[in-house]
Amino acid sequence: MSEPIFASAADLARDLAAGTLSSEEATRACLERIESSDGDVHAFLHVRADEALSDARAIDQRRASGEALGPLAGVPIAVKDAFCTTGSPTTCGSRMLEGWVPPYDATVVRRLKEAGLVILGKTNMDEFAMGSSTENSAFGPTRNPWDLTRIPGGSGGGSAACLAAFEAPLAVGSDTGGSIRQPASVTGTVGVKPTYGGVSRYGLVAMASSLDQPGPCARTVLDAALLHAVMAGHDPSDSTSIDAPVPDVVAAARAGDVAGMRIGVVTELSGEGYAPGVEQRFQEAVAALAAAGAEIVEVSCPHFSLALPAYYLIMPSEVSSNLARFDAMRYGLRVGDDGSHSAEQVMRLSRGAGFGAEVKRRVILGTYALSSGYYDAYYGSAQKARTLIIEDFDRAFATVDVLVSPSTPTTAFPLGERTNDPMAMYQADLCTIPSNMAGNSSASFPAGLAPEDGLPVGFQVMAPPLCDDRLYRVGAALERVLTERWGAPLLDALAGRDRLSEGGRA
């Protein structure tokens, strides 16, 4: 690849190690691309151009001095604005935190820095990660590089779109109900939600603590695995972090071997509500895996239908409590502090002004669900449903190695189409939510373009907890077969375009 912006992280790393490319050159190329295309895409909320170049030069110097560096040292990366970064604003796409610069780094961010990755900036997201289109960002939506009139998915639309727009080779996301996988699906990129507890949540501004999980976003399966290996591992600062060895995801991504693997197709995640092109590409991908030697069986997960309603009780309940700290007393937006209002009134005014409609909707829903007299009926029942979903997974994984489904029922929908219809918006996470509820690992890989609209379709793979390597094994196998079939990686179609444009097919 002649231009660094189109190169994979693995190729960049190889060139950096070989000395044929400097981190400064790679970083500058990304910054220039951001400069030229992000006006259209709006993947970034904050670009730390000068600091990134200075960080890149420092890595180049360390490399020049013969220091042993990590495999991704010098590779540029984008970070979702939900992760605390010292020296850079962390807004979570909310007015509430506009301008707030954290005094500490998230564990994930610290690990990126320690591994020598160069942070380009912070990516756009639905406010506090609540949404499936990035339209809930207080700072304007991100647009899908495949079609600028369409959504890039959410909440991590910025992290997915910056990859598809070749503004960064890697990005960090967080996935509470599909916020990594659904954007990956609709932008033709790779997104992985690791096992809950596999990657530290310390410094990830919490949306729903029992569901949130940071994960890697990339354009290739190997790149995602390389980033996964940097991010993952036990962190004593997060007591839900698992103290166990990280599965060898890089080896799995390099192997990409599915011969003899048993793959279960989830019966319930298809049919009504699924776009024909999505179903078609999904079936073709399953057939491709079968051709690569996997055994395909159909598996029923009867309680997956409870996942969405139960999620919309547990998630808002945790949201209502997690977001209580935004009260204008210690940091963030403060409204009404003019001497005529009490502390309580300032809290109320600030929260009223600082939170957007979707955040308020979920805070209110959650407050209600946890209220005395309703707790058992709502939060309690939802937890029971959660147990049933876990049991569905356990039963399935007793007979198959992984489960597969479409990542999201449709391709990218037009901006504005669902902003006034929360229920329709929530449907975008129908396939991804079960894995958050159960805590198992799950990923979305590109499966091609839907014939009807020429937009990317995602293929979801779900693996048991701590078996994240299986995701990469299946993803890499699929990537190899499909790339052969297409003649080039899916995103090359976009790389070939002179300009990103509205209206889909170039």
Added chain:
Amino acid sequence: MTTTALSAISPEDAWMDYDEAMDLFDVVIGLEVHVELNTASKMFCSCPTDFGAEPNTQTCPVCLGLPGSLPVVNGKAVESAIRIGLALNCSISPHCRFARKNYFYPDMTKNFQTSQYDEPICFDGEVEVEADGERFTIPVERAHMEEDAGKSLHVGGATGRIQGAEYSLMDYNRAGVPLVEIVTKPVLGTGAKAPQVARAYVAFLRDMMRALGVSDVRMEQGSLRCDANVSLMPKGSTTLGTRTETKNVNSLRSIERALRYEISRQAGILAAGGRVKQETRHWHEDGGRTSSGRSKEQAEDYRYFPEPDLVPVAPDPAWVERLRETIPESPVARVARLTEAWGFTELEMRDVIGADALDLIEATVEAGCSPQAARKWWMGELARRANAADLPLAEAGMTPAQVAELQGLVEAGTLNDKLARQVIDGVIAGEGDPAQVVAHRGLAVVSDTGALQAAVERAIAANPGAVASIKAGRQAAAGAIIGAVMKEMRGQADAATVRELVLAAVG
């Protein structure tokens, strides 16, 4: 003004004499005690917990509740909580969770308190306390772990509360300091002794926490805080009455006083046909009364739910058993043991406990003093001095070791009682240990028989009448001569020795 007139006859002002109230009502008390643990670091982060540091210097992203920060449980705090539970004869939960208690207040950095709700680590215990010579069993509902809030300083305004304050200053050093909250079940059947029982229970907790070494238990610093619930029911009734919860009860004495006050106040209201309002009340030490605080008629909804940021606590049963072996003897058992060992009467022992002298006497005995002598000094001379100076006995100015040393000097004949009192003066004045005071003041009993003999002879010569009486067989007459000798020796003679010398000389 009309409002004044109305309030003048409001049932709030009704009042009933305590003894009269006891004739008409049964008392039910309940106590919620917060014990601040003395762990080196906070409940969920590694910040230090030192009392009195500069505001907001002992904070970090976790205890400030900064976005993205996460709690991690302090293992030492769990250990302390379990040991407290074992000392209260509680069952220890093999698996329990933290819960979030949600409410908005500026001193709560997260606007929820990480506490325990339906799964406390310790539950179903009981302790025996003694009040006014009678033993009572206090049933303990639970002891659970939680974190403290920050401290607010409300500036301006009349009440010192947030309402009406010009501005408020927040100190988050205390935010996240580990607490164990110990809650009793309703305590019935204590009759007129209810306030004393409450006091004895809190005193028990204080002594036990100190013995366990889990807390500084300084009520004045807030490391032991007590909320006292009380309700009345007409004699013979089995339906619990409406309770009030009195806060700001910051000494053992105030617990007793506040409960007596609330009982009389509630009895007055009920006897006048009024209704006790369910509310929080504040105790005012100066005025010796409680005043209405937050109404609890509309119960606050804390929207408790399991803390998703923390994994459950599952103490290993073998560990719990090892901790059980570290639990000190209960105060009631200890009192029984010491009464027996020291040979005190129950009445003597009760006085000793009432004077807060038990620990002091025990330490004095351990330093080699006989129990009776130790009791004599602490309950006599030292108690008098402590009372006069309005100080707790332990701060009277002598250590148990010094008392034991003093008694040793008396028993060796170096000091008599009168001289010993002067030595006490010297020790209290900071002149050193008793032996040093004796040397410094030259107080030792004169044992130089030459000087004594001379004094005796002078006294005999000066008192011929007494000499005659002695010779006539009335030995009591020797008192006049002995007195004269003692006077000449300025008290620094052993009276028994003088007596022997006088009788020998006359005889």
